[in-house]
Amino acid sequence: MTHTKDSNDAVIVRFAPSPTGFLHIGGARTALFNWLYAKAKGGKFVLRIEDTDRERNSEEAVSAILDGLRWLELDWDGEPVSQYARADRHREIAEELLASGNAYRCYLTQQELAAMREAAENEKRSFRLVSPWRDRDPSEAPPDTPFVIRLRAPNEGQTVINDHVQGEVTYANKELDDLIILRSDGSPTYNLAVVVDDHDMGITHVIRGVDHLTNAARQTQIYQLLGWPVPQWAHVPLIHGSDGAKLSKRHGALGAEAYREMGYLPVAMRNYLVRLGWSHGDDETFTTSQLIEWFDIDAINKAPARFDIQKLEAVNAHWIRNTDDEELFRRITDLLAYIPEGQQITKAFAAGADEKLRALLPAMKDRSKTLLDFVEGGRFLWADRPLVPDAKAAKLLDGPAREMLARLALHLKELTDWTAEPIEATIREFAESDGLKLGKVAQPLRAALTGTTVSPSIFDVMAALGKDETLARLQETAHSA
Numbered sequence: 001m002t003h004t005k006d007s008n009d010a011v012i013v014r015f016a017p018s019p020t021g022f023l024h025i026g027g028a029r030t031a032l033f034n035w036l037y038a039k040a041k042g043g044k045f046v047l048r049i050e051d052t053d054r055e056r057n058s059e060e061a062v063s064a065i066l067d068g069l070r071w072l073e074l075d076w077d078g079e080p081v082s083q084y085a086r087a088d089r090h091r092e093i094a095e096e097l098l099a100s101g102n103a104y105r106c107y108l109t110q111q112e113l114a115a116m117r118e119a120a121e122n123e124k125r126s127f128r129l130v131s132p133w134r135d136r137d138p139s140e141a142p143p144d145t146p147f148v149i150r151l152r153a154p155n156e157g158q159t160v161i162n163d164h165v166q167g168e169v170t171y172a173n174k175e176l177d178d179l180i181i182l183r184s185d186g187s188p189t190y191n192l193a194v195v196v197d198d199h200d201m202g203i204t205h206v207i208r209g210v211d212h213l214t215n216a217a218r219q220t221q222i223y224q225l226l227g228w229p230v231p232q233w234a235h236v237p238l239i240h241g242s243d244g245a246k247l248s249k250r251h252g253a254l255g256a257e258a259y260r261e262m263g264y265l266p267v268a269m270r271n272y273l274v275r276l277g278w279s280h281g282d283d284e285t286f287t288t289s290q291l292i293e294w295f296d297i298d299a300i301n302k303a304p305a306r307f308d309i310q311k312l313e314a315v316n317a318h319w320i321r322n323t324d325d326e327e328l329f330r331r332i333t334d335l336l337a338y339i340p341e342g343q344q345i346t347k348a349f350a351a352g353a354d355e356k357l358r359a360l361l362p363a364m365k366d367r368s369k370t371l372l373d374f375v376e377g378g379r380f381l382w383a384d385r386p387l388v389p390d391a392k393a394a395k396l397l398d399g400p401a402r403e404m405l406a407r408l409a410l411h412l413k414e415l416t417d418w419t420a421e422p423i424e425a426t427i428r429e430f431a432e433s434d435g436l437k438l439g440k441v442a443q444p445l446r447a448a449l450t451g452t453t454v455s456p457s458i459f460d461v462m463a464a465l466g467k468d469e470t471l472a473r474l475q476e477t478a479h480s481a
């Protein structure tokens with residue numbers, strides 16, 4: 001009889017990545033769901049690094065995953081546990097299963113196994129391994145022959161998974177063969193390691209990808225034979241691309257670090273990721289406390305979610321508008337460590353360009369979808385003089401325009417209060433007295449000051465550049481041939 005972890009137990013959930021690469025989008029969502037559930041229930045969120053595959057595993061990948069989690073602000077409790085470091089404990093439990101008769105040594109050779117497979121194929125039956133060693137007397141064991149340890153799994157009846165997302169899922173035990181729990185080299189297998197670790201770590205709820213559903217059945221069998229309570233399960237659907245196909249790089253299935261480099265905010269990332277499989281009415285944006293209040297594993301959808309980078313962009317734009325300027329500025333500065341021209345901009349910042357960007361930031365918020373838009377849009381602020389206008393801007397700076405800008409500069413020189421409002425008043429007055437529409441002044445002015453034809457309000461631009469820099473750029477334009 002299965003006994004399950006009680007819903008009254010204090011919640012302990014875990015994220016258990018295999019460190020073979022970056023924190024990918026599916027892993028980030030699994031981590032987020034676990035983190036939210038822990039927060040929602042006042043429980044704990046712990047990490048286990050499933051580093052048993054020594055060839056594929058790397059220290060670099062472990063740091064990349066932890067880095068990704070830190071960036072997403074998914075803080076964990078305690079130190080991450082290394083699965084590999086616990087191999088002795090896994091072996092101890094395998095021996096215990098052996099001693100209690102719930103596992104047996106299997107001396108089947110590769111050749112014998114292949115022959116059994118072939119026979120099944122020839123007879124067109126589906127192959128399920130029944131090891132002759134399951135019922136053979138261990139005293140018949142061939143001497144000095146390698147063996148594996150297999151679970152003596154039930155042959156009859158069913159293994160039932162009561163899943164918070166998938167509902168009741170039933171496996172006929174005769175379909176599940178006797179799982180190897182210890183390999184011939186003494187190394188524990190994945191399912192044994194996960195059960196022992198989850199048990200020892202006191203995990204109450206296992207929230208992970210639906211690709212592990214069959215493992216849940218196998219793991220349940222191990223729990224039952226050990227007489228341990230089975231954790232509650234929540235197997236979350238996969239993420240598909242916007243076209244419904246399995247998510248791949250083509251769809252934007254990149255590592256968390258790639259989204260950081262593209263200028264997404266962690267809060268936007270969390271908002272977007274949580275919506276991949278979970279919903280709360282039609283809401284797309286949530287504060288962290290709303291998420292913690294509303295999130296529940298029972299409300300996760302069974303159907304695969306679709307990844308849509310445009311939606312992510314829209315959520316990011318929302319959060320850019322709703323993040324305070326100082327925080328945005330700090331995040332832009334952090335981002336500089338990850339982009340190619342970052343060092344150059346950092347130097348310009350140290351030389352005073354930081355104040356210019358700070359000043360222009362409020363005017364840029366509404367037009368920015370990512371933090372990179374601030375970097376891109378702010379480029380003219382720290383550009384070296386003389387500015388080289390792009391082709392469209394150069395076209396606006398013909399002889400009469402340059403002459404007009406030279407005259408405008410004389411008026412601006414007189415201005416003592418160099419803020420957007422008086423700057424605007426001066427320019428309007430100048431346009432009027434020259435019989436020009438405002439745009440006829442503003443467009444060449446923008447071209448001269450930013451080297452482009454698009455920017456936030458030109459008055460904000462001038463205020464951010466400062467009087468000296470504005471006049472210097474105008475002089476250089478006026479005198480360029």
Ligand code: GLU
Pocket residue numbers: 015016017018050194207208209212
């Ligand atoms: N290490 C497994 C993975 O990265 C997760 C196993 C689990 O959550 O039980 O897919």
